[in-house]
Amino acid sequence: MIPNGIAPVDQLWRAIRRETERVRASDPVFGASLSATILNHANFGSAVSHQIGEQLGKSPADRRRFGCLAREAFAASPDLIDAASRDLQSIAVHDPATTALLPPLLNFKGYVALQAWRVSNWLWRERRSDLALLLQSLSSDQLQISIHPTASIGTSVFLDHATGIIIGAFAVIGDEVTILQNVTIGRKHSAPDRAPKIGRGVLLSAGSSILGNVSVGDFAKVGAGALVEHDVPAGCTAVGVPARLTNCPEQVSV
Structure with a gap:
């Protein structure tokens, strides 16, 4: 956990990796899965992209496709990574059920759905509307959260117990x-x-x-x-x- 306000993305990423190493040392069974989700990634944006692909994709090929799409969006618009960082830190600050960063990144579907929306909104602004609407549809099907690509959403936003949300x-x-x-x-x-x-x-x-x-x-x-x-x-x-x-x-x- 990062105390005292919102940390820069690089500091956040270092904190997540430290949490991951502690979890891997204390729970080898669960820790074995953390390489693909966290430790194999060079930065926070890559790890979030992986989560988007894993949650929205229905096949290995789709998971790779949507992960690559998220990486494209994050590379073209770094403010999306900053927003994802702020959203994650807000959960750790405001949710009484967790004070850590790793659990919401890995397990809170509302967090992943919000980042998938950020990618779909970027696609919409890039005039790739069909792909943007596909991401909305997949989020609705897979995560039970439907956010239209034309919506406007700030940062440090928390979708709590996120099921049945329509924006x-x-x-x-x-x-x-x-x-x-x-x-x-x-x-x-x-x-x-x-x-x-x-x-x-x-x-x-x-x-x-x-x-x-x-x-x-x-x-x-x-x-x-x-x-x-x-x-x-x-x-x-x-x-x-x-x-x-x-x-x-x-x-x-x-």
């Missing part, structure tokens, strides 16, 4: 957002400007739905099972169906 076209999600299982973020109409906008530090609890041209302000919370079809001001909590506001800062009129 639709043109949705905007800020930094440091946590999204739990069975959350839907989608449009009511076809226009791009009708998609939800989720601010920084927002918590979207299990089973919640945020639909239409709505904004959820910074550090707001959406309760489990809530249906949000109107704006949620910064710092407020939205609960119920339809959602009502509670626990708002004093300056916000509920």
Whole structure:
């Protein structure tokens, strides 16, 4: 674990390799599999690419193909590697179930799905839309997480217990957002400007739905099972169906 904030990618990679060596020494059975996943890779981007290929590919050839595709994206756009680093470190900081870096990298499908989306978004911006949509489809099939390539997602984002998450076209999600299982973020109409906008530090609890041209302000919370079809001001909590506001800062009129 790296204390005190977000570390550079190279420092993160050294920390992951140290964790890997400790695990290999303490558990030879599990450790035997760590060469292919971690130790055989020269850098963090290569290791993440391997995980994307392993999780999305249905055959050895597909796994190699999608791993190579992720490496291509990371080489062309190094900011994707920085985003992947921030996402991983955010999990280690905020998830009470783990304080290490290796378990979420290897075992948290929400983390892999988010990095696969980053590759699909890059493909979309490169006008390779068919391949971008293929990655979305594979993520939906293999990982039960569907994120449209046209969505916009910040960094230090955590998809927790990630099953049944749908993030639709043109949705905007800020930094440091946590999204739990069975959350839907989608449009009511076809226009791009009708998609939800989720601010920084927002918590979207299990089973919640945020639909239409709505904004959820910074550090707001959406309760489990809530249906949000109107704006949620910064710092407020939205609960119920339809959602009502509670626990708002004093300056916000509920």
